[in-house]
Amino acid sequence: xxxxxxxxxxxxxxxxxxxxxxxxxxxxxxxxxxxxTLVSHDSFQVSQSxxxxxxxxxxxxxxxxxxxxxxKAVNQAVLTKGNPQGDVFFxxxxxxxxxxxxxxxxxxxxxxxxxKVPAALQLDKGEHxxxxxxxxxxxxxxxxxxxxxxxIAPPKTFDDLIKPRYKGLLVTENSATSSPGLAFQxxxxxxxxxxxxxxYWKKLKANGVEVVDGWDQAYNDRFSGSAAGKAKGDKPLxxxxxxxxxxxxxxxKPAPEEAPTGVATGTCFRQIEFGGLLKGAKNExxxxxxxxxxxxxxxxxxxxxxxxxxxxxxxAKVPELFTQYGTTIDQPATLAPGTITKNREQWIxxxxxxxxx
Numbered sequence: 001x002x003x004x005x006x007x008x009x010x011x012x013x014x015x016x017x018x019x020x021x022x023x024x025x026x027x028x029x030x031x032x033x034x035x036x037t038l039v040s041h042d043s044f045q046v047s048q049s050x051x052x053x054x055x056x057x058x059x060x061x062x063x064x065x066x067x068x069x070x071x072k073a074v075n076q077a078v079l080t081k082g083n084p085q086g087d088v089f090f091x092x093x094x095x096x097x098x099x100x101x102x103x104x105x106x107x108x109x110x111x112x113x114x115x116k117v118p119a120a121l122q123l124d125k126g127e128h129x130x131x132x133x134x135x136x137x138x139x140x141x142x143x144x145x146x147x148x149x150x151x152i153a154p155p156k157t158f159d160d161l162i163k164p165r166y167k168g169l170l171v172t173e174n175s176a177t178s179s180p181g182l183a184f185q186x187x188x189x190x191x192x193x194x195x196x197x198x199x200y201w202k203k204l205k206a207n208g209v210e211v212v213d214g215w216d217q218a219y220n221d222r223f224s225g226s227a228a229g230k231a232k233g234d235k236p237l238x239x240x241x242x243x244x245x246x247x248x249x250x251x252x253k254p255a256p257e258e259a260p261t262g263v264a265t266g267t268c269f270r271q272i273e274f275g276g277l278l279k280g281a282k283n284e285x286x287x288x289x290x291x292x293x294x295x296x297x298x299x300x301x302x303x304x305x306x307x308x309x310x311x312x313x314x315x316a317k318v319p320e321l322f323t324q325y326g327t328t329i330d331q332p333a334t335l336a337p338g339t340i341t342k343n344r345e346q347w348i349x350x351x352x353x354x355x356x357x
Contacts (some may be wrong), residue, residue: 019119025239031344036286037063037086039077041070044090045306046299049270054293060286071213075089077278078103087287090294094123094272095182098341106130106276107284108357112292116313121272123337129315130274133294137329138183138307139268140170141261143225148219155237157266158191161204170209170237171222177269178214184239185351186340187269190333201354202243210235211355219244225261242268243308246325250305263327270332273309 025319038044044066065086067073074096077089081103092100100106106129114122114131121132121315123133140161142154173181212218223238227248238267245259270275275294277287293299300316303309310318 012042014057020357022282031316033283033286034059034061035063035217036060036088036283036290037065038088038290039065039073039084040064040090040091041065041073042068042096047306048303048304050298053298054290054296056294058286058289059324059357060283060289062290074100077105081105082278082280085114087276087281087283088290088294089276089277089278090133090273092274092276093179094270094337094338095179095186095344096131097274097337100276101129101337102341107279109288109291110276111288111295113295113313115182116315117295118312121312122273123272130276131291131295132305132312132328133275134275134307134309134312135271135272137272137328137332138180138187138239139242139327140184140264141219141225141240141244142264143223143224143236144258144260144262144333146224153200154262155264155267157264158188158200159266160264161237162200162207163205163210166237168210169235170208170239171210171212171233171235171237172217173355174211174213175229176348178238180215180218180241181211182344182348183269183271185347186266186335187267189347190269190335198350198354201351204268207357209355212288212326215240227260231317237264241308242329243304243310243322245327249325250321259325261328265327265329268329268332270329270334271311284339302338 015289048111049074051062067076074092077084103122108128111131117132120127121135131150132252142156147154152165155166160166165332175181175185188200190227192200208221212222218238219240220226222233224234226233226238242263245261245263247253248261249259275350277284277291281287295312295313297316300311300313303311304319304322
C-alpha cells in the first residue's frame with residue numbers, strides 16, 4: 001500500500017491504531033554480528049509473535065530504525081549511502097525505485113521464495129537489487145452513507161470526478177508532500193498522458209477539489225467516512241487505498257454486510273513496495289537472512305492485517321477480512337519506474353503551479 005506509502009498503503013494501519021514493534025536503536029546498529037538492523041518508513045508493522053519466531057530461529061535480534069514517510073526515508077538512505085544506518089531497507093516503492101537504484105543503494109541478492117512472486121511485481125528482475133514485498137492500490141474512496149442519503153451514484157472513474165454532481169466533494173493529498181497524493185497524480189498521468197493530465201487537473205480544480213498536506217489529514221480530518229475521524233469531515237470522496245474498506249470493518253461487532261466505504265475502481269494507481277540489502281551493510285549475512293524472512297510465508301501472511309497491503313507472494317493466504325470487504329483492482333494504472341524518476345520533479349512542480357496557486 002504504500003504510498004507509498006503504501007506509502008504507501010501502510011499508513012492505514014496507523015490510522016486504525018495497529019502497532020507492533022517500537023522503533024529503537026542507533027545508526028550503525030547492524031555492526032553487532034547478532035543484531036540485524038532494518039531501516040524503514042514509519043508505518044512498517046509486524047506481529048510480535050512472527051518477529052520473535054524469526055529471531056529465535058535465526059539467532060539474530062532485529063533492531064528497527066524508522067525514518068519518517070517513504071520519501072524521507074529514501075532521502076536519508078541516499079545521504080548515508082556507502083555507510084548505511086542499517087543492513088536492510090524496507091519501503092522503497094515504484095514511485096521512488098529508480099532513484100534508489102541509480103544512487104546504488106543496494107547490493108544484489110536473490111531472496112529465498114522469489115519464484116513465488118508474480119513477474120509483474122519484479123521490476124528489478126534481472127539484477128535482484130531489490131525484492132518485491134507487498135503491493136497496494138491508491139484509489140478514490142467514497143462514503144457510502146453520503147451517496148445513499150443524497151441518492152447519487154458514487155463516481156467510478158477519473159472522468160466522473162470532474163462532473164458537476166461531484167463538485168466540492170473530493171479531498172486529495174499534496175503531490176509534493178504525500179506519497180498517496182503523488183500516486184494519484186501519476187494515475188492521472190497514466191490515464192491522460194503528457195498532453196492531457198494538466199487539462200484534467202484544471203477541470204478538477206474548477207470542480208472544487210481540496211488539497212491537504214498528507215493522508216492522515218485527508219482521511220481522518222476531512223473524509224466523512226472515516227471511523228478514526230469519527231466522521232466529522234464533510235468530504236465524501238478521498239484519495240486513499242483500495243484496502244481502506246477492510247480497515248474500516250476491523251474489530252466491528254457484529255460485522256456489517258458491507259464496508260461503510262467503497263472504492264472508485266477506475267481511479268487506481270498501483271504501488272509496489274520493495275526491500276533491499278543496503279550496500280555497505282555491517283551485517284550482510286544477517287541482512288540476507290532478514291530479507292529471506294520478509295519474503296517468507298509467515299511474514300507475508302502477517303502483512304495484510306498489519307499494514308493493510310497485499311502480500312507479494314502469490315501463495316500467501318489473504319485473511320477473510322480482505323476477501324470479504326476488500327476490492328480487487330484488475331487493471332490499475334501504472335508507469336515505468338524509469339519514466340517516473342526522469343519526470344517526477346518536473347511533474348510535481350507543474351502540478352504545484354497549476355493546483356496550489
